Amino acid sequence: MLRTGAYRIDRSTRASRVALAVAAVIVAALLSLPLWGDSGDMRLAVEIFYYLALAQAWNLLAGYTGLVSVGQQAYVGLGGYGFFALTVLLGIAPLPAIALAGIAAAVIALPTAFVVFRLRGAYFAIGSWVVGEVFRLLLALVKPLGGGTGMSLPVAVVLSLAPSRAARDVVVYYLGLALGAGAVSLVFLWLRSRQGLALTAIRDSERAAASVGVDNRRTKLAVHIIAAGIAGLVGALAFLEKLRISPDAAFSVGDWTANVIFIVVIGGIGSIEGPILGTIVFFGLRALLVDYGAWYLITLGALAVAVMLLAPQGLWGLLARAFGWQFFPVQRRLRLLDLRQAPPKPSEAPIEAAHRED
Amino acid sequence: MAWLNIIVQGALLGGLYALFAAGLSLMFGVMRLVNIAHGDLIVLSAYCALVIVQATGMHPLASLVLVVPLMFAFGYGLQRGLLNFTLSGGILPPLLVTFGLSVIIQNGLLEAFSADSRRLQAGALETASLRLGDQLAIGWLPAIVFIVAVAVIALLEQLLYRTALGRAFRAVSDDADTAQLSGVEIRHVFALATALALAVVSLAGVLLAIRTNFDPSIGPARLLYAFEAVIIGGLGSLWGTLAGGVLLGIAQSLGAALDPGWEILAGHIVFLLVLLLRPRGLFPKQAE
Amino acid sequence: MSLLEIRGLTAAYGDFQALYGIDLKVEEGETVAIIGANGAGKTTLLRAIAGLLRTPPDCIRFDGAPIGSLAPSRIVRRGIALVPEGRRLFPSLTVEENLRMGAQSGRGGPWTLSRLYGLFPALAARRRAAATALSGGEQQMAAIGRALMANPRLLLCDEISLGLAPRVIRDVYAALPGIRAEGTTVLIVEQDTSRALAEADRVYCLQEGRVTLEGAPAALTRERIRLAYFGL
Structure with missing residues (x-):
């Protein structure tokens, strides 16, 4: 809290302090999951973590900088193949290989940005998709990595990560937890930082942001690269868990981008909470509709369309509006203090300095 | 001579891509709407023709008499019932709604028709060709597709520059508010644009289904080809789009001749090169 | 019954309220003129009448019927045409195509292409030119012509003198008597007060979204206008 004369700037709200406590309980539960859950639970949890990470990254792209990418599968695939290449071809140990694969995906995002940033808006969306396809087709030509049919992770590599299957599940689980929690924390800390203010400004009005000196292009490039890095880590971890990679699986637009878009749109675009809620809804729906095949995706698509048209801020937007919730205190609230009286009680409505356009 | 044959076949294939692209271009031109479901609508028309052909036993080309009006009506309804509501709030709603639509159509087709590969049987037309030399032969079907593409683009140009509807399309594209002030019902005009785009799409879908196998999953790739043809040709120019489609087709067939794995890749690489070297496309409309 | 009757009209752009009753x-x-300083709400008022801003239906009545909630394309069919601020010609259409766009509403009446070319001979010579190739004065004539092609009973003109040289302004305003002679009612928004007073039968002055003065030009003193205009 900052005190400066007749006003103070609050960042946290009562809801966010409650949320912090709840989050601590959840983190404790998750940390102890290997003690009480079976390997099936851990596998599901890992999948939830990497969708959460991808959703946060995509939300940063589309929700804040207007980069509606349909090409995140490019970096998931590159991360996965990077991991396989580093461990299988270069003999690097699995753990450093995961980190390097994430870095590699981020590095490759730089030259691709040079091409796709020439396209704007919807054209960027399709252009990024083309880039994803190019990498899929290119990797299918790389014979040492199995070409079009792909390859399995050699047993030696798997064993070098952990001696038994149970131990491997635990290692992968904690890596997944670190990735999911890391992505949420990264986005949270970024949005609270000075650059985060720039991001929020770009979200609300690109032109206005530029006019007050925000370097839109640099910010967008940074988001693009970070999102690619997160996707790369997800890819490395996902295909380490699957033990097998192929171009179609690694660069699947459905798995790595469509699902993520649905998660963010349904949960609520342009907030940190939205992708978290969206991930919960996504996995909940999947559990409910597991026996209905294509109907699951039809339902998801229809739900996303309905949300976009009826509640463009997503389910989280509805909740936030109805209850005034904000769990991640990234806003700055300006409270005017009357110096002749006691400071206002927390229940009094604050004046929002950084309120949103919508 | 073998190379000439490859280039000619590629160019003819490009006619089909130009046909894919014309509908996309029309919708973007009139209402700045990029329809992510474009490719899936192509596939939907192919299945629509399949059902009609199976039910009536008519020739696939004859089924166009039903498929084109059906898709025209579907396009009108789609725009008025859904897409018009996405056009007032920035770039996200139209993109994400058409993205959702794409997933719905793909999985709906999967549910209804399974993932099996299908084809429309066109009898002798499929194999008939005109032999022009030792190694050069032009199939009747690819030639017909190309001629149809040229005819459709010529007709669309006439419509855009010679009719009251075309004038309204261009006016709405320039400035929708002012067009309304002149008495243009933009919701209706938008719906007509989508209807027309889907009529062209249905033509493309049926011709595609006679030329090659199709299944519910091939839509997105057709969207990418259409998009690439538009960008290579240069925005806002239908003849440029034809040129873009032809270039894309030639790149793919040259790539395929080198190595089957390079077919699609070569097309994408030509697109990326154009984007790098001539971001406004090869035949951009003159700056206003 | 008045041709146009506005009662208690309020309008806002998002959080910003532009008109107060x-x-x-x-x-x-x-011929009625609306004067007022920049930001007084003049353009907002015309945009509301033309249907570009949604308003309660009963706030605006035209020929006795409520039109407040109609779409712009419906309102122009009823006989109200707006010459928008900044002319807003369609840049990718030729001059003649721009004029033909005005006839989109399908209302019959005295104004046809040939009569318009009679009113604005400068346009006839440039009918095939791109709208963007015209001079400022010609563009303004084309914008007025486009609105007239709808054969309106009420013509709304928003700042038709804006950015034009005095000689050109005279040429543009020279068309007004010919338009009135067809029985067309004219509502102009004009920043140039003396021009407005010279053209209008009655004047309204707007200040910060409210009507501060109304009357025939002859009945208004310079002092009262200054007060209504600036509020000082």
């Missing part, structure tokens, strides 16, 4: 009447055959 405007009352205004225009009789058939009149």
Whole structure:
């Protein structure tokens, strides 16, 4: 809290302090999951973590900088193949290989940005998709990595990560937890930082942001690269868990981008909470509709369309509006203090300095 | 001579891509709407023709008499019932709604028709060709597709520059508010644009289904080809789009001749090169 | 019954309220001018009448019928045409195509292409030119011509002198008597107060979204206008 004369700037709200406590309980539960859950639970949890990470990254792209990418599968695939290449071809140990694969995906995002940033808006969306396809087709030509049919992770590599299957599940689980929690924390800390203010400004009005000196292009490039890095880590971890990679699986637009878009749109675009809620809804729906095949995706698509048209801020937007919730205190609230009286009680409505356009 | 044959076949294939692209271009031109479901609508028309052909036993080309009006009506309804509501709030709603639509159509087709590969049987037309030399032969079907593409683009140009509807399309594209002030019902005009785009799409879908196998999953790739043809040709120019489609087709067939794995890749690489070297496309409309 | 009757009209762009309870009447055959400083709400008022801003249906009545909630394309069919601020010609259409766009509403009446070319001979010579190739004055004539092609009973003109040289302004305003002679009622928004007073039968002055003065030009003193205009 900052005190400066007749006003103070609050960042946290009562809801966010409650949320912090709840989050601590959840983190404790998750940390102890290997003690009480079976390997099936851990596998599901890992999948939830990497969708959460991808959703946060995509939300940063589309929700804040207007980069509606349909090409995140490019970096998931590159991360996965990077991991396989580093461990299988270069003999690097699995753990450093995961980190390097994430870095590699981020590095490759730089030259691709040079091409796709020439396209704007919807054209960027399709252009990024083309880039994803190019990498899929290119990797299918790389014979040492199995070409079009792909390859399995050699047993030696798997064993070098952990001696038994149970131990491997635990290692992968904690890596997944670190990735999911890391992505949420990264986005949270970024949005609270000075650059985060720039991001929020770009979200609300690109032109206005530029006019007050925000370097839109640099910010967008940074988001693009970070999102690619997160996707790369997800890819490395996902295909380490699957033990097998192929171009179609690694660069699947459905798995790595469509699902993520649905998660963010349904949960609520342009907030940190939205992708978290969206991930919960996504996995909940999947559990409910597991026996209905294509109907699951039809339902998801229809739900996303309905949300976009009826509640463009997503389910989280509805909740936030109805209850005034904000769990991640990234806003700055300006409270005017009357110096002749006691400071206002927390229940009094604050004046929002950084309120949103919508 | 073998190379000439490859280039000619590629160019003819490009006619089909130009046909894919014309509908996309029309919708973007009139209402700045990029329809992510474009490719899936192509596939939907192919299945629509399949059902009609199976039910009536008519020739696939004859089924166009039903498929084109059906898709025209579907396009009108789609725009008025859904897409018009996405056009007032920035770039996200139209993109994400058409993205959702794409997933719905793909999985709906999967549910209804399974993932099996299908084809429309066109009898002798499929194999008939005109032999022009030792190694050069032009199939009747690819030639017909190309001629149809040229005819459709010529007709669309006439419509855009010679009719009251075309004038309204261009006016709405320039400035929708002012067009309304002149008495243009933009919701209706938008719906007509989508209807027309889907009529062209249905033509493309049926011709595609006679030329090659199709299944519910091939839509997105057709969207990418259409998009690439538009960008290579240069925005806002239908003849440029034809040129873009032809270039894309030639790149793919040259790539395929080198190595089957390079077919699609070569097309994408030509697109990326154009984007790098001539971001406004090869035949951009003159700056206003 | 007045041709146009506005009662208690309020309008806002998002959080910003631009009009606070405007009352205004225009009789058939009149020429009425709205004056006021920048940001007084003049353009907003015309945009509301033309249907570009949604307003409660009963706030605006045209020929006795409520039109407040109609779409712009419906309103122009009823006989109200707007010459928008900044002319807003369609840049990718030729001059003649721009004029033909005005006839989109399908209302019959005295104004046809050939009559318009009679009113604005400069346009006839440039009918095939791109709208963007015209001079500022010609563009303004084309914008007025486009609105007239709808054969309106009420013509709304928003700042038709803006950015034009005085000689060109005279040429543009020279068309007004010919338009009035067809029985067309004219409502102009004009920043140039003396021009407005010279053209209009009655004047309204707007200040910060409210009507601060109304009357025939002859009945208004310079002092009262200054007060209504600036509030000082």
